[in-house]
Amino acid sequence: MNTGNLSIKILFVCLGNICRSPAAEEIARVKLNQMLEGQSLFIDSAGIINFHEGKSADARMIHHARERGYHLKSVSRPVQIDDFEQFDFILAMDNRNFLDLIELCPREEYRAKIMKLCSFISSDSDFSKYSEVPDPYYGGSEGFELVIDILESSMSGLGQFIQKKGLS
Numbered sequence: 001m002n003t004g005n006l007s008i009k010i011l012f013v014c015l016g017n018i019c020r021s022p023a024a025e026e027i028a029r030v031k032l033n034q035m036l037e038g039q040s041l042f043i044d045s046a047g048i049i050n051f052h053e054g055k056s057a058d059a060r061m062i063h064h065a066r067e068r069g070y071h072l073k074s075v076s077r078p079v080q081i082d083d084f085e086q087f088d089f090i091l092a093m094d095n096r097n098f099l100d101l102i103e104l105c106p107r108e109e110y111r112a113k114i115m116k117l118c119s120f121i122s123s124d125s126d127f128s129k130y131s132e133v134p135d136p137y138y139g140g141s142e143g144f145e146l147v148i149d150i151l152e153s154s155m156s157g158l159g160q161f162i163q164k165k166g167l168s
């Protein structure tokens with residue numbers, strides 16, 4: 001994968017890479033490119049499992065995201081060992097994804113790259129009670145709307161964190 005040497009590289013990870021992380025990827029592309037103007041960003045997403053490999057995002061996620069102006073273009077792929085070296089920030093959607101990533105991580109020095117996206121939600125946000133992005137796959141429309149709400153509310157904290165880290 002050619003991720004570009006000078007980019008800040010951010011990977012969003014959920015279980016299947018068809019609902020939460022594809023939405024996170026596109027919301028980040030819009031919000032972080034606004035916040036970190038002038039920085040070159042490489043933003044991608046992946047899944048813990050390979051069950052949906054090669055597939056576009058779930059039609060329900062595509063629909064709800066499009067209603068809010070986000071056009072999902074992801075193609076599902078599983079996390080690869082190489083991702084831990086390639087990416088600067090690896091953001092898990094829930095506790096299970098986080099623990100799976102820690103287990104897959106090939107080197108101690110890469111562990112600090114792995115974080116939970118919800119840890120960046122500001123304490124004064126309406127969504128501050130969420131410590132995970134809940135899996136919407138087996139539920140209804142409200143679940144997909146909630147995913148987008150939580151993702152949107154985490155992006156400004158993530159952008160500030162990346163800015164502070166001062167990568168260029």
Ligand code: 4NP
Pocket residue numbers: 014015016017018019020021051135136137
């Ligand atoms: P995601 O949602 O992890 O947000 O992409 C899911 C997609 C597929 C499955 C579970 C969650 N699945 O069991 O196939």
